[in-house]
Amino acid sequence: MAMSSKQIVELNVNGIPHQLLVEPRKTLADVLRDDLGLTGTKLGCEHGVCGACTVLVDGRAIRACLMFAVQAQGPEITTVEGLASDGELDHIQKAFAENHGLQCGYCTPGMLMTAHAFLAENPEPTREQICEGMNGNLCRCTGYQNIIKSTAAAAKAAK
Amino acid sequence: MSETLDLREQAIRKWGSDNRAIRKGKWIGKPARRLEDPRYLTGAARYVADLELPRMLHAVYVRSPHPHARIVSIDKSVLPGLGKTVFAFTGEDLRDVPPLIDHVALDNLLRTPQPVIAIGKVRFVGDAVAIVLAADRYAAEDAAELLSSVVEYEELPPVPNVAASGASDAALLFEELGTNEIYREAITHGEVDEAFAKADRVFSTPFEHNRYMAAPMETRGVLADYDRADQQLTVWSSTQMPHFLRSVIAGQLGLPENKVRVIAPEVGGGFGMKMCTVPEEIAIPFIATQLGRPVKWIEDRHEHLIAATHSKQQSINLEVAVTNDGKILGVRGEFVGDGGGYSFNTESALIEPALAAKALPGPYRIENYREEVGAFLTNKSPVAAYRGVGWTAANTARELLFDEAARGLGIDPAEFRRRNMLRSDELPYLSCTGQVYDSGSYLESLDKALEAVDYQAFRQRQEELRQQGRYIGLGISSYVEQTAWGSESSAQAGTPLPSHDNATVTVDPSGKVTVAVSVSSHGQGHETSLAQIAADGLGVDIKDVVLLHGDTSNTPYGLGTYASRSAVIGGATVARAAADVREQILQVAGKMLEASPEDLVIEDGKVSVAGTPSRFKTLADVAYAAHWDSEVRNSEPLLSATRFYDPPANYANGCVVALCEVDADTGVVTLDRIVAVEDCGMVINPMIVEAQVHGAIVQGLGGAMLEHLIYSDEGQPLTTTYMDYLVPTFSDVPPIEVISIETPSPFTVGGIKGMGEGGQIAAPAALANAVADALAPFGARIEKLPITPDYVLRLMGKIG
Ligand code: FES
Numbered sequence: 001m002a003m004s005s006k007q008i009v010e011l012n013v014n015g016i017p018h019q020l021l022v023e024p025r026k027t028l029a030d031v032l033r034d035d036l037g038l039t040g041t042k043l044g045c046e047h048g049v050c051g052a053c054t055v056l057v058d059g060r061a062i063r064a065c066l067m068f069a070v071q072a073q074g075p076e077i078t079t080v081e082g083l084a085s086d087g088e089l090d091h092i093q094k095a096f097a098e099n100h101g102l103q104c105g106y107c108t109p110g111m112l113m114t115a116h117a118f119l120a121e122n123p124e125p126t127r128e129q130i131c132e133g134m135n136g137n138l139c140r141c142t143g144y145q146n147i148i149k150s151t152a153a154a155a156k157a158a159k
Numbered sequence: 160m161s162e163t164l165d166l167r168e169q170a171i172r173k174w175g176s177d178n179r180a181i182r183k184g185k186w187i188g189k190p191a192r193r194l195e196d197p198r199y200l201t202g203a204a205r206y207v208a209d210l211e212l213p214r215m216l217h218a219v220y221v222r223s224p225h226p227h228a229r230i231v232s233i234d235k236s237v238l239p240g241l242g243k244t245v246f247a248f249t250g251e252d253l254r255d256v257p258p259l260i261d262h263v264a265l266d267n268l269l270r271t272p273q274p275v276i277a278i279g280k281v282r283f284v285g286d287a288v289a290i291v292l293a294a295d296r297y298a299a300e301d302a303a304e305l306l307s308s309v310v311e312y313e314e315l316p317p318v319p320n321v322a323a324s325g326a327s328d329a330a331l332l333f334e335e336l337g338t339n340e341i342y343r344e345a346i347t348h349g350e351v352d353e354a355f356a357k358a359d360r361v362f363s364t365p366f367e368h369n370r371y372m373a374a375p376m377e378t379r380g381v382l383a384d385y386d387r388a389d390q391q392l393t394v395w396s397s398t399q400m401p402h403f404l405r406s407v408i409a410g411q412l413g414l415p416e417n418k419v420r421v422i423a424p425e426v427g428g429g430f431g432m433k434m435c436t437v438p439e440e441i442a443i444p445f446i447a448t449q450l451g452r453p454v455k456w457i458e459d460r461h462e463h464l465i466a467a468t469h470s471k472q473q474s475i476n477l478e479v480a481v482t483n484d485g486k487i488l489g490v491r492g493e494f495v496g497d498g499g500g501y502s503f504n505t506e507s508a509l510i511e512p513a514l515a516a517k518a519l520p521g522p523y524r525i526e527n528y529r530e531e532v533g534a535f536l537t538n539k540s541p542v543a544a545y546r547g548v549g550w551t552a553a554n555t556a557r558e559l560l561f562d563e564a565a566r567g568l569g570i571d572p573a574e575f576r577r578r579n580m581l582r583s584d585e586l587p588y589l590s591c592t593g594q595v596y597d598s599g600s601y602l603e604s605l606d607k608a609l610e611a612v613d614y615q616a617f618r619q620r621q622e623e624l625r626q627q628g629r630y631i632g633l634g635i636s637s638y639v640e641q642t643a644w645g646s647e648s649s650a651q652a653g654t655p656l657p658s659h660d661n662a663t664v665t666v667d668p669s670g671k672v673t674v675a676v677s678v679s680s681h682g683q684g685h686e687t688s689l690a691q692i693a694a695d696g697l698g699v700d701i702k703d704v705v706l707l708h709g710d711t712s713n714t715p716y717g718l719g720t721y722a723s724r725s726a727v728i729g730g731a732t733v734a735r736a737a738a739d740v741r742e743q744i745l746q747v748a749g750k751m752l753e754a755s756p757e758d759l760v761i762e763d764g765k766v767s768v769a770g771t772p773s774r775f776k777t778l779a780d781v782a783y784a785a786h787w788d789s790e791v792r793n794s795e796p797l798l799s800a801t802r803f804y805d806p807p808a809n810y811a812n813g814c815v816v817a818l819c820e821v822d823a824d825t826g827v828v829t830l831d832r833i834v835a836v837e838d839c840g841m842v843i844n845p846m847i848v849e850a851q852v853h854g855a856i857v858q859g860l861g862g863a864m865l866e867h868l869i870y871s872d873e874g875q876p877l878t879t880t881y882m883d884y885l886v887p888t889f890s891d892v893p894p895i896e897v898i899s900i901e902t903p904s905p906f907t908v909g910g911i912k913g914m915g916e917g918g919q920i921a922a923p924a925a926l927a928n929a930v931a932d933a934l935a936p937f938g939a940r941i942e943k944l945p946i947t948p949d950y951v952l953r954l955m956g957k958i959g
């Protein structure tokens with residue numbers, strides 16, 4: 001139980017630079033949540049399976065529970081709080097609202113971030129491609145049906 | 160027939176036929192978009208883990224690594240900074256807190272008091288041994304690891320399953336009971352022996368229902384804050400039953416109930432798991448009162464998989480006596496629960512086997528039935544509620560057996576069901592186990608589901624493909640789902656519990672509506688569906704309705720959300736209260752418009768004289784006057800009403816049909832399609848109903864195909880991460896079509912029935928029957944779940 005000493009970490013989150021003093025062993029997810037108060041990023045397993053903690057690091061979907069904050073210095077990090085602008089939901093958030101793509105909402109931030117990265121690479125996905133591309137995110141409420149529908153609708157809306 | 164009329168009359172006499180209270184306008188029945196979504200979509204929704212208070216301590220549990228052991232010593236002095244920066248509590252420190260005991264009203268059920276932290280003995284891997292606290296989660300984890308390494312145990316022989324539990328030389332989990340079998344009872348309905356003696360054929364099946372769990376995406380979590388000056392305790396918990404939890408905490412900690420406030424903030428899924436009071440919900444608040452500092456405990460996933468309540472596990476032996484032409488004469492069933500280390504509070508270890516036994520008849524005409532129920536303690540995490548409690552197991556065993564019987568008799572499985580299913584005109588019907596099926600569409604649901612998959616064409620294709628060595632299968636699963644869980648419903652389920660719920664509807668001076676309910680939402684969309692009811696009741700837009708739930712300080716007392724009760728109870732209490740407030744508004748408006756209140760209508764936020772829409776006042780004007788204008792206001796001017804509802808039982812129903820293909824070389828089952836017909840009476844919001852069916856079906860799919868909490872013969876849990884405990888992912892799930900039938904309940908307010916569990920009740924049997932159907936050429940009989948590829952190969956005789 002070695003207490004690790006803290007060090008300065010510089011993070012760029014949702015377009016804002018931050019300087020923080022954190023233990024090197026602290027995960028990016030914990031730093032976002034505890035040190036920056038960005039609690040939209042969720043923890044569902046803390047061992048890299050559920051995808052609830054997904055954030056974008058330079059546009060790529062990354063599991064924030066598997067990355068240390070010290071490793072995330074430099075790139076642009078986007079969390080769910082960074083999606084809507086001026087209170088206006090983005091097209092993926094809107095598609096989830098219009099297609100009932102969420103129930104308890106706990107998996108939702110991770111789903112939205114994964115959908116962003118996925119749709120950027122696959123602008124016109126088939127059902128199979130959505131299932132494959134989003135397969136690393138678990139949802140216990142929706143049975144995925146309406147998340148698939150929402151993601152497909154978001155792809156349409158982007159066109 | 161006269162008996163059915165009697166039942167209807169009795170129920171209406173007892174409960175009233177209060178359908179007047181539901182006013183259907185622009186909103187009820189519409190797929191209204193959810194009002195609560197924006198905060199979830201923007202990351203603004205706050206769950207327990209997201210809350211922080213000044214001087215807050217983080218709690219981490221030390222949990223037993225042994226299935227069965229005596230605690231010899233716990234040396235807290237190893238912790239640096241003990242009492243200053245680090246704090247630790249053991250069972251001995253919480254001796255004054257009474258243990259948790261189930262409150263099932265059965266004399267012959269043995270009780271297993273569970274201390275909120277183990278005292279003297281641990282009974283499963285994951286049993287709580289100590290709680291360690293520090294200002295930061297990482298530091299608390301470090302300290303817990305250190306303390307964990309110095310706890311001394313004396314290991315006892317483990318009791319890993321029911322067979323070991325019942326052995327004559329088994330170690331006893333509770334020595335004072337003298338046995339591990341805490342319940343055994345048989346009840347006979349009708350003339351069972353005669354039925355079996357008369358039968359042309361008897362079919363039987365042993366069935367092992369697997370242990371799996373709700374595993375909501377948000378684990379459990381508790382934050383407690385005690386204000387010593389005001390002696391006020393506030394507890395935030397990821398619970399489905401905030402008011403009930405308040406009553407239990409007050410009782411356990413000896414606090415006046417008005418000094419305890421419980422808040423269920425956003426709850427990330429519950430599925431029944433979060434209805435029981437868990438020991439952590441008592442221990443954490445107790446420690447907060449001792450330290451005078453806020454204490455937060457957030458369960459991690461590993462802890463959740465071993466120490467949160469498990470569910471579903473039971474063994475069922477079922478026999479059905481039939482005639483050659485497929486008429487069921489009688490059924491015998493033995494249901495034995497594997498309850499885990501404690502017969503858990505709220506519903507006890509009977510929660511699975513007893514509910515299964517009572518629900519066994521389902522939508523069928525079964526008049527002669529013998530049910531035998533037993534429950535054993537084992538060194539595993541306790542079994543408690545999960546969506547479709549007991550009913551999943553009963554439905555699966557029954558539907559599997561009926562397919563088996565149909566195959567044995569050479570009758571089509573759909574036809575076998577039709578010959579034994581209750582017709583709509585036979586309802587209300589008193590089942591042999593005392594359940595009053597109010598109304599439904601059992602045969603219609605079956606027919607609609609089969610029509611949707613073009614049953615005859617499927618059978619043809621199946622034949623053709625078999626010639627080519629390809630195995631496709633179709634599984635049918637019909638069900639009734641007991642809903643509207645109030646006093647009557649729980650009594651009909653065989654586990655009587657009193658019920659109490661209210662809603663308050665208030666119109667403020669600006670004419671906007673606030674609804675406070677005792678039911679509690681954890682993803683079901685109550686903020687929308689109950690707003691739809693209030694909006695129609697008062698003639699306003701749903702956007703003008705704010706719904707409060709989950710906080711005991713601003714909602715009326717009630718039991719929260721479980722067992723598909725909230726649409727019925729929440730809906731009725733809101734509808735009744737809104738009707739009262741409407742009367743109050745019309746009184747005032749009548750004076751303002753110089754018209755009789757009976758001649759007024761409220762629509763789109765305006766009160767007008769019926770037939771003369773130009774003579775109107777806005778609701779805002781009326782509400783303002785109702786508060787401030789002494790000329791027109793009522794003698795009790797507040798535009799507010801609180802109404803109560805304890806509903807009669809009612810029963811939703813439906814049918815799930817699944818289509819699959821089995822790969823004969825690998826044993827892999829590919830699910831092609833699932834069709835679900837759901838009849839839950841009057842539908843408030845079809846979009847929400849459809850999505851509930853999706854979610855429940857996929858949870859059932861998880862239990863049938865993937866999920867299994869496995870313990871070794873030594874009592875060690877082997878499924879302790881999401882790498883070993885497999886919940887369904889996107890690619891496990893086929894397209895699901897939901898077809899709705901609406902048969903209103905004749906008994907409840909507005910004809911609403913509950914729903915939400917049917918998918919989990921019915922899907923496992925539909926999937927299992929589909930696999931068994933595909934493998935019929937191999938004579939396969941499914942006797943356990945989940946249906947993994949190696950089990951499939953075994954069923955085909957390809958591996959031993
Ligand atoms: S919390 Fe990061 S993957 Fe589950």
Ligand code: FES
Pocket residue numbers: 101102103104105106107108138139140141142376427428682
């Ligand atoms: S909406 Fe609840 S976990 Fe996905």
